[in-house]
Amino acid sequence: MTVMTSSSPLIIKGVSKQFTLPGRVIDALSDVSFDIRPGQVTGLIGADAAGKTTLMRLIAGLLTLDKGSINVLGMEVAEAPLGIQSVIGYMPQQFGLYQDLTVLENLRLYADLQGLAQAQRPERFEKLLAMSGLAPFGNRLAGNLSGGMKQKLGLACTLLKSPDLLLLDEPTVGVDPVSRRELWQIVYQAVEEQGMSVLLSTAYLDEAERCHDIKLLHEGRLLAQGPPQHFTRPLNNRTFLVSSRAPGGKRQLKNQMAAQPWVQDALILGDDIRILTREALQTPNEFLHHNTVAGQSKLHDLKIEAVEARFEDAFVDLLNQQTESAPQSDPPTLDTPEIIASEFDDRPAIEVDQLVCRFGDFVAVDHLSFKVQRGEIFGLLGANGAGKTTTFRMLCGLLPATEGHLQVAGLNLRHARAQARAKLGYMSQKFSLYGVMSVAQNLAFYSKVYGLKGKKRQQRMEWAIETFELQHLLKQPSRDLPLGFKQRLAMACALMHEPDILFLDEPTSGVDPMGRRDFWNKINALAEAGVTIMVTTHFMEEAEYCDRMAIMANGRIMALGTPAEIKQEAGHSVMEEAFIRIIEADKAAETKP
Amino acid sequence: MAWLSWARIWALTIKEFRVLLQDKRARFVVIGPPIIQLFVFGYAATFDLKQAPVAIFNQDQGIISQEIIGHLAGSDTFEIVAQLHHQREVAPLIDNKKALIILNFPSDFSSRLQETGTTQLQVIVDGRNSNTALLAQNDIMQVIKTFNEQWAQAHQLNQAPVSLVQRNWFNENLKSNWFFVPGIVALIVLVVSLLVTALSVAREREEGTFDQLLVTPAVPLEILIGKSLPGLMIGLLESNIIILIAVFWFDVPFRGEYFLLQFALIFFLLSAIGVGLMISALSTTQQQALLGAFMFMVPAVILSGFATPIDNMPDVIQWLTYVDPLRYFLVVVRGVFLQDLSLETLWPQIWPMMLIALFTLSSAAWLFRHRNA
């Protein structure tokens, strides 16, 4: 099949799809119409439950349409699913790699399935392996690859026969920035060399800017479409970087800014605050004018700088317009939990010295040393498989340390009495609450397990329900909650007993941008109240929210300091770039000797 | 044990019940297999012959053969399915499974008996199922024995001077129902408690909730008790329902001490739960746990004496059965149901179960924290 350059490889007309669950009907997609341009990367952007995955599956012929039509490369999906499946490539969110097959065996299998001729294989394999950086790992079992490598292999498998249309469903979820960048390179290479058309859904808004064209889905409807610039242009003169000359207190500054009626959104960016205003402000002077109007004398000694709008700003703006049109109560602010002043006040909350963890020959954590002060947000960043989760598990007492010294709240939790564990809260990478139990039952269970009793327990339950806005969901089984609410519930359970230290292992992986914002507001409030927070993340913008952070690779710390220090050390002002430089410097250092 | 928090244990127990009973799939494990097994075993597991097909090849001219045939026809054990007229019909009938037994009365059957006082009857049995064959042979012998006694009496023959009087204790009419149905109590309790517990820890590991639990102040012993109590309660409840069904539906007599049975049942349940939790603590996925439970269960049931006596097994395999808790509890449950055995008599069956429970439960508790996958 030849690609018809003139016509669209994908035409979607009036597509609707409903799912029937016991007791309710969900409109996954309602009357969505668009087409994509050939030879371009089209981004499918949307919050959770926007209908991205459903749409992908409909295009791939895996679901039946309720209404409308989908035309792929001149074929109707309803009529010729098999024909379409032989010319498209589709990578589901969780790509079906066979864990107990090696990299090469997986490639060979998909080459067989897609009917790639034997003669073409050596060349094609070599090329894809080189592109994905998997060449040295041809004989490694797919199950033993890191998350990022798995995604790259999945992509390589779908690209084997150079499909005319490539569908990628959130290919970069849970993938570290280095691997993410590599994934994008592979996609772009395919687009440029073969004129492939790509439809890609993502929750990373910075990736949206890399797309040629964007389709913004919201609650099953197409909200907006156009090239990224089209989205950001209206935001000219609405984005500013604010920095306080007075040292520290960036979280307070952020809260103050967010409280201004003319500010739509405020985010911490390293030492500064990035804000999005509701209306365009022509000059920083006008900005100051607004401040005086607001009568906030404190804000006077601020440095204000206009910055370029990002896609994320547009996304927030558009979605806020949507939600604001509906009546909504003010989001409650997080009451500051009372932190019992303990005897460790002047000592670091977490102390790690020469920590080592080995699994057989494999050194997962290699002589790690760092300290986290009370009330600090400490970020642990690194590529997939850098040893972050292992470090977390050791700190929480879930895994014995092979060597070295570690103290959490002055104790080693592996050996400390059980009560010591009441000082910490833990939220793991994937949702880990009892799925069959309702929200209320989960809350009740964790409150009891943490030993809360009587009135105190009642209070904390009410606090959790109110703070995390769970009132209308109390009776729902927690597994049926949308991802964002699952993660709220998990956090509510982890905070039930007012821990001094909170461990968050990739808490926002797969959560949409709005959910992440909401989440971080709560984290900030906790830190303000004196809770020590240790967090891992793959979102570089989240790294900016941390007070201090460490970048790990191969079980070692590559860089340690405040976000600003790290960016400076790497010599780049964007955290993602800084991160990649640090990781790559390490790789280079390793290959040299 | 001041450091154990009963509130926490209770919370863990309630949680375990909720996870078990609020989920359709998990609920099915607790309810489905027991019902199916109870009725299938209750009816299908039988070693009693009923309406075994008998074919008669009667070449006899006299009437004595008719008398014996009359005896057979009147019994519920046999059903006469064919009358043969030629020797060549015999083999195909057995071969084709049309008849289990063929009685061949020779042409001089009656006349010989009248002339010499003794005569011969040929009995051919299909041996493909050897147990059925033995039973059929025994049942035919019983019919003949009765006939012999009656004949001797009627003809004042010089019969065997003395006779052997048989009495069967505990199960006077040798109903295999009485043997199997109490055994089912043991079997179902094993299957349910094993499945419920074997899947519990593995499921929590798979879903990540186990780590979440381990970072709470709950200690392994509390988790262990929290995990065991639901299995114990469900096992006790189900076994009592089955006991009721056994007595009132299947008409098995309950002659012994009810509380003695419950006492032993608790230790049996604990040992089964211990095995289940141990399997669970060793597995990382539910599939492994399910397979592990299955791999334990199949030999445990087959080698327990549930259907075939342990005495018949070779020594090496008999040694293996000592670690099988079902072996002990089967003796208890049958002993209490049919024999009214005392605690003293049953003690040698009870303490090994205590030992198994202690070992498996403590290993499980240790594995909770020390197995990291």
Added chain:
Amino acid sequence: MSGMSLKWMRIRGLIHKEFLQIIRDPSSISIAFILPVILLLIFGYGVNLDAKHIKIGIVQQQPSAESQDFVSHFHQNDYFTPQTFENLAQGKQAMQTGKIKALLILQSNFAADFHQPGTAPVQLLVNGVDSNTANLINGYVQGTWQTWLIAYGAERGIRVLQPVETVNRIWFNAQVNSRYFLVPGLIAIIMTLIGALLTSLVVAREWERGTMEALLVTPISIQELLLSKVIPYFILGMGGMLLSLVMALFLFDVPLRGSLWLLFLSSALFLWVALSMGILISTVGKTQFVAGQIAIIVTFLPAFLLSGFIFDIGSTPLFIQAVTHIVPARYFVALLQTEFLAGDILWVLVPNLLALFVMGIILTLIVLKKSHKRLD
């Protein structure tokens, strides 16, 4: 490339993958290889319905030459392991505690009353809890008693006449060795494990791990996909059958009286049915947990209990007998027991083979109707 060779490339690729997975996945190995061997060993050696060395207690209330002679018959006999008790109370105690299975009481008047017709100086008490064993014990003691009586009478010139003597012949299994019927029947169980349980688990695993979604969007047709699942597990199942056959013939000395090709034909037919069931189960329950549960309840337990493998179908109540007609293992067990012990008896083989064939057709049609390349 032609469509045909593409088709084969896809199927071959998937089959190759399936074998690699079987070899590398411990749970597949345990179901396909370890469990069958364990079952064969347990059933071949462990399960024995033929009571031997029965623990029997003997109480001679007044030992005499006659009673000693009688007791010696039990000592010479392979069926019994006699144990002597001083008095009745001790013997009954041993019965209660289960130390002995039966108690033979030779009363004090054994010798004196011996010549008085109609008296009963010998009593046999049998523990009836295990009714099957009790039945056998009764038979054995009866037999021993008869043999002794005749021998004893003959020594003294008394002809003890049995009005009717039976001449028993047990066909196909003259030694009534229960191994002969259990081991062939076990092949049905093992093939059920591989064909239904393992197959349903591996297909469900593909759904669970998301590999199915990736497979479905490749240009493979649903028939090719099914075929590529069926072929490897068919080979594995036949391998399991071959393993069982070799162990049956050479380890357990079970005779094979029928022809090998008919045995393979029946096995292949049954495996086809079992595989169709396995695939059907996995399309109903798309997680390994559910598929495993259903497979055990719908295929494994019936194959064990309702197939005539251990318990005689003819002796069960009519409604259970009716249910057994939809259990494929029922037909296969009948085929196996006949093929091994009786031979090529067409009257047994043809109807059972036909039944399996019809079931295979029906199940295959259902599978084809139920399977489609969609997620909803």
